[in-house]
Amino acid sequence: MVIEIPAQVIEQVQNIDWGSVREAVKDYQPALTVLRDTWDRETLAQIAEGHLFVRDSVLNEAIAKNIGTDGTIRKIVLRSHGNGRLDLTCTTSKKYKTIELSGTIEEFVHVGDKSYAVYRVREKNIPNHGLVSWIFSRISLSMVERMMGHLDVSDRLPVDIRGNKVYVDFHEVLAASKLGQTQFRGHKLMDMIEIEGAEVREGGIQFDMNLNVPDDVKETLREVLREHRPSAAEESSEEGEKT
Template sequence: MVIDIPANFIEQVKNIDWSGVREAVKDYGPALTVLRDTWDRETLAQIAEGHLFVRDSVLNEAIAKNIGTEGTVRSIVFRSRANGRLDLTCTTSKKYKKIELSGTIEEFVHAGDKSYAVYRVREKNIPDHGFVSWVFSRVSLSLVERMMGRFDVSDTVLVEIHGNKVYVDFHEVLAASKLGQTTFQGHKLMDMIEIEGASVQEGGIMFDTKLNVPDDVKEALWALVRERGTAATEDGTGEGGEH
């Protein structure tokens, strides 16, 4: 069920003291810890508003961490352009040869039991499929991490290449993550967010998001927010603590 976002939702989210909530309601400790560690206030506020912008610099930093120091790939750099193109440049240790691709994001979806991305190469044919599969498994997971939190990079991410389209299915990896394994009021945390699409803009990618929270979870979460707001008012702290 898609909830109606209250007019003052963003301000309330920004003022949540996640650590205080976790201590106040110990029965919800595991779920709240994952929520706090996955989404800071700014990210959760953007997701609730329906649009989360991921800058190239953030994505490239995450990709660099996921590459590691072993293997032939030295760097993978994305550049988002105003014309909707997403350019990819890979530098390998084989005489530091560069492989360049330019394409578009055709689909980026996370809803229910579907979590996948589709990238269409618009310029240059796809080189060695094994290499491209490895690259896009890292790239896609790095994108998802911005919204779903950190999880181990896995070689089992399903990547299929048909013609000049690259299909990446990251559902199983996401389901095995902390977000996928943690429940709140009997509902999986990973199911509380949907990604409906992505558009490439100058300097980054804009994701269309939706916050899906069942009524019982919504009521429990708002009760926690109200409780922390009351406590903050009574002790004079007002603004929530650091996250």
């Protein structure tokens, strides 16, 4: 059976500047790649809903990758409780053996040019502030990585200890990340995700999130993603990797 295509439709298709479409996709490809590498569909769906729950097992795995093998700390394991307490057990070299910390997350924020976390240590066995600074810097980075993608942990983050409160500033390291260095239509990708707080729950931590995507970016993303939709083979490969 021969299907006749209306002349008006043929004319509209012929008038599309496909070269411009390809150039637009090419121009936005770096941003699209970073977006796809940073957030899978499930994570982005949760963020869009305003909350992202991260289980202890996921955070402990990320922390283990960020510790390295050259320092005094050999292992850090966190455990979240329904009463809001966050317990940390740190295995170190023979000098200190085990450090146990228990406390709460007072603030966890990434909004505009402010990106920081505040922990209150309520029960402690602290040999020195240097180790505590290192421990909380790695914990903070591991939490941020779950939402913002890979970060460079080669340098120590600014950490300030005042009494039993630990202040961690991760803005500079976030700004130096792929998310911080990549723009989409003049907007930094890192500014499109906001973290407004964190609540320790049984088995994990729930982060209060907000998608701060400008209207012009929303519309452009819809158009570009429509033209850059993955092929059936890519979709099948992606699903296979996740199963």
